[in-house]
Amino acid sequence: MTVLANRESQLLIDGKLVAGSGGSFETVNPATEEVLGVAADATADDMGRAIEAARRAFDETDWSTDTDLRVRCLRQLQAALKEHIEELREITIGEVGAPRMLTSAAQLEGPVDDLSFCADTAESYEWNTDLGVASPMGIKTRRRLAREAVGVVGAITPWNFPHQINLAKIGPALAAGNTIVLKPAPDTPWCAAAVGELIAEHTDIPPGVVNIVTSSDHGVGALLSKDPRVDMVSFTGSTATGRSVMADGAATIKKVFLELGGKSAFLVLDDADLAAACSMSAFTASMHAGQGCAITTRLVVPRARYDEAVEAAAATMGGLKPGDPQDAGTICGPLISARQRDRVQGYLDSAIDEGGKFAVGGGRPADRDTGFFIEPTVIAGLDNDAKVSREEIFGPVLTVIAHDGDDDAVRIANDSAYGLSGTVFSADEERANRVAARMRVGTVNINGGVWYSADMPFGGYKQSGLGREMGLAGFEEYLEIKAIATAV
Structure with missing residues (x-):
């Protein structure tokens, strides 16, 4: 070679x-x-x-x-x-x-x-x-x-x-x-x-x-x-x-x-460690600049703790600055092309147009004049009907959505054309398994479990x-x- x-x-x-x-x-x-x-x-x-x-x-x-x-x-x-x-x-x-x-x-x-x-x-x-x-x-x-x-x-x-x-x-x-x-x-x-x-x-x-x-x-x-x-x-x-x-x-x-494609949901139940769950969700959504079909890009959290969840996700994403992929510590590298960067920016602009706000991020990093970078971004203030909640973005973008209990969380997760993957966080494993069983997806991560393995089948339901x-x-x-x- x-x-x-x-x-x-x-x-x-x-x-x-x-x-x-x-x-x-x-x-x-x-x-x-x-x-x-x-x-x-x-x-x-x-x-x-x-x-x-x-x-x-x-x-x-x-x-x-x-x-x-x-x-x-x-x-x-x-x-x-x-x-x-x-x-x-x-x-x-x-x-x-x-x-x-x-x-x-x-x-x-x-x-x-x-x-x-x-x-x-x-x-x-x-x-x-x-x-x-x-x-x-x-x-x-x-x-x-x-x-x-x-x-x-x-x-x-x-x-x-x-x-x-x-x-x-x-x-x-x-x-x-x-x-x-x-x-x-x-x-x-x-x-x-x-x-x-x-x-x-x-x-x-x-x-x-x-x-x-x-x-x-x-x-x-x-x-x-x-x-x-x-x-x-x-x-x-x-x-x-x-x-x-x-x-x-x-x-x-x-x-x-x-x-x-996928538009996968990360469900945080009301008994979960909210800060840990939201931090993991933000980390996952930023990895490889969000360019993964199975990445969970909808963070679905208890309504009563919505602001706390947004803050926790933003704190993690804010620390994951886009960086040189050659550096050993980089998590979020560039998007693949100028075309893809512009596409992601179009989705970010649509979030503002629909009444959302950025808890962190929202565009190109100010300190990078070259490279196809987008800041890891947390979008708050929108529900599951927003464009950024419905369509696959393929960028480091996490939309935080409020739920009103387990049934509502499952409803939101399944209210998608896609069914590729999902995550459930709960202090009660049996409860988490009941929720996972109702999700119409091909793979589910419970409390940080890893489904990616040579001997595990990967694929999705519906239009995934x-x-x-x-x-x-x-x-x-x-x-x-x-x-x-x-x-x-």
């Missing part, structure tokens, strides 16, 4: 590192606004060649049936990623704007470690299940179930946690026996391309099994949903784009996995998506079930 400065990445198509037919496009450091280097810019023709390579590798090789090969290749990939972890760390901090501390967790090292789960699962998985002999319709029959790879997987990924999301698709898709074409976000092409380099140079993954296609054109990624040679699309991103992926895939009745990523459920998303009946 080359050094970070003036890097020039390539596509991985059919086992070869190649230039993009569209030339190259720049990737920018969001903390400094400086151009880091360039990435290969793929065209529709490049994507077509990648899909054809993946189709051929699935149809004409034994990749889908050779479990030992797949396990060995996944372990080789993990070893290569670990060997080059410091280079990958610098790419991630520079290109994503990810705080250095997060690269020891979900931004890099966590996803790399999680590849062990994929390899271990493939190694021990019950690919065939004997259902024994029965006599349906009076015919004596031996029945079994075979679990097989779906085929060619098209993976489309966002920019906020690129290694986490890229590897959460590549790992289980390969472990299950599929071939894959990955189209990463144009904001973070290097993170994906670096994985492609390591695959080409340090693993025995056969040509065509993994293809990585970077492009400045979102339309190139959309081809994965439309092409009949692709059997499944695995998409992570906005709900609006997810709808388009689903509609495009409908023409060929593709299997579609969608991990979409379809299916689950990670865990055994995430592995099985990439499988088909075949029922086989033999007369005896």
Whole structure:
């Protein structure tokens, strides 16, 4: 792998590192606004060649049936990623704007470690299940179930946690026996391309099994949903784009996995340690500048202690100044782009227009002339009908909403188009569990519990998506079930 400065990445198509037919496009450091280097810019023709390579590798090789090969290749990939972890760390901090501390967790090292789960699962998985002999319709029959790879997987990924999301698709898709074409976000092409380099140079993954296609054109990624040679699309991103992926895939009745947006609620019950809960909520909402789909951005607190809750959240957020992601102590780095910074500012302006106020923050930090930074912001004085309470902002913004008891808190939490995650804080664990059981979400954190883990499925209800990523459920998303009946 080359050094970070003036890097020039390539596509991985059919086992070869190649230039993009569209030339190259720049990737920018969001903390400094400086151009880091360039990435290969793929065209529709490049994507077509990648899909054809993946189709051929699935149809004409034994990749889908050779479990030992797949396990060995996944372990080789993990070893290569670990060997080059410091280079990958610098790419991630520079290109994503990810705080250095997060690269020891979900931004890099966590996803790399999680590849062990994929390899271990493939190694021990019950690919065939004997259902024994029965006599349906009076015919004596031996029945079994075979679990097989779906085929060619098209993976489309966002920019906020690129290694986490890229590897959460590549790992289980390969472990299950599929071939894959990955189209990463144009904001973070290097993170994906670096994985492609390591695959080409340090693993025995056969040509065509993994293809990585970077492009400045979102339309190139959309081809994965439309092409009949692709059997499944695995998409992570906005709900609006997810709808388009689903509609495009409908023409060929593709299997579609969608991990979409969130507007998650952090519920503080009236017996909880209010200051501790609100401080944790503020910290979570500021981490990586709030650029996480499962971050709880609605802090729902007892009405009688509303002002106290706002003050506690503001005290924490006020101390989390936006900082250089290279610094070990930075929690809140930059937003990914000027476009995203302006989008977040638009939401902040709308909060004032609707009668809200900023307890802290509210705009660009006065001491930073460059970089796509927004101050961690606490919005008070609005209810759950406000725009900032309804829509996913993807910035370090926390809206504090009053509730009138447990039933009302649950009502507010569920009064959303989304259902990705949630948090409940209470001194009574049984009470907290009763509340959690009523929340229409895919993951719940009770009193600071951590649901992020390789063996835990992640996904949402309602417009937060379809299916689950990670865990055994995430592995099985990439499988088909075949029922086989033999007369005896």
